[in-house]
Structure formats: C-alpha cells, structure tokens
Amino acid sequence: MVWKCSVCGFMKGGTDEPPKRCECGAPADKFSALSDEELKRIQVIDQTNDVHMEIINLAMKITEVAKKGIEINLDPSCVALFKQVHAEAWAIKRRSKAELVSHVKNGKWY
Ligand SMILES: [Zn+2]
Incomplete structure (x- = not known):
C-alpha cells in the first residue's frame, strides 16, 4: 500500500x-491509503513531469550548441540561423518550465 x-x-x-x-x-x-486509480494518476503525472524535465535539458543543450555556432561566426547567414535556433530552444525551455510551475501550483507534483 x-x-x-x-x-x-x-x-x-x-x-x-x-x-x-x-x-x-x-x-x-x-x-490514508491511495487507491489504484490515484496511484496510476500519480505515475502519469510523474512521467509527464520527467518528460518536461528532459525537454528542458535538451533545449538547454541546444542553446549552448547554438551559442557556440554564433561565437564561431563563419558567416552572417550561419550566425542568423544559430540565433534563431537559440531563440526557439529558449522558447521550448520556457514553455515546459511554465507548465511545470502550473503543475506544482495545481498539486500535480510528486
Ligand atoms: Zn505530513
């Protein structure tokens, strides 16, 4: 139990x-003892939060890689592309973080 x-x-x-x-x-x-239904829901919430955390980590890696490309500065089109990648990865990270914050506020956190 x-x-x-x-x-x-x-x-x-x-x-x-x-x-x-x-x-x-x-x-x-x-x-009080949790029902099977509650246990299942907790598992789903836990797994979903793990997915968000993995997405956040991957997005952070992408922003680092993009930064490297910007620093190398081969030509303007590469720099522009890497800046765009950086901004997109940052947006992905922020969306998942915002969702995690709402999970904590709504008790979807284990
Ligand atoms: Zn207590």
Missing part, C-alpha cells in the same frame, strides 16, 4: 500499516 499524509502530502509505500508519524509531525491517523 501507499500512504499519503493529509497534512503535507508526503507519501510512503511498501507497508500494510501507515507510518507512525509523518515527516511533518502528523500522527498515523492523518495518513
């Missing part, structure tokens, strides 16, 4: 009984 503290949202799994005390200090009776 997975137990969730109703006070702070802390979760602990692998036991038939709820923890005696939560990390926030709440007693055992503040814990």
Whole structure:
C-alpha cells in the first residue's frame, strides 16, 4: 500500500500499516491509503513531469550548441540561423518550465 499524509502530502509505500508519524509531525491517523486509480494518476503525472524535465535539458543543450555556432561566426547567414535556433530552444525551455510551475501550483507534483 501507499500512504499519503493529509497534512503535507508526503507519501510512503511498501507497508500494510501507515507510518507512525509523518515527516511533518502528523500522527498515523492523518495518513490514508491511495487507491489504484490515484496511484496510476500519480505515475502519469510523474512521467509527464520527467518528460518536461528532459525537454528542458535538451533545449538547454541546444542553446549552448547554438551559442557556440554564433561565437564561431563563419558567416552572417550561419550566425542568423544559430540565433534563431537559440531563440526557439529558449522558447521550448520556457514553455515546459511554465507548465511545470502550473503543475506544482495545481498539486500535480510528486
Ligand atoms: Zn505530513
């Protein structure tokens, strides 16, 4: 079973009984067992947040690579292209970050 503290949202799994005390200090009776449906939803949210984090990391790599191309400065058309790539990757990163922030605000964070 997975137990969730109703006070702070802390979760602990692998036991038939709820923890005696939560990390926030709440007693055992503040814990309730998650249903299979809730567990599945948490998994989906967790996986989605991982996808956002991977996208953010990839976009950051792209901005670094584009910066390198700008610094090399072979010719104006390459520099213009790399500047565009940099701006697009930055926009991708910001969109995923904004979505993650909304997940945290809406409790879609585990
Ligand atoms: Zn707690």
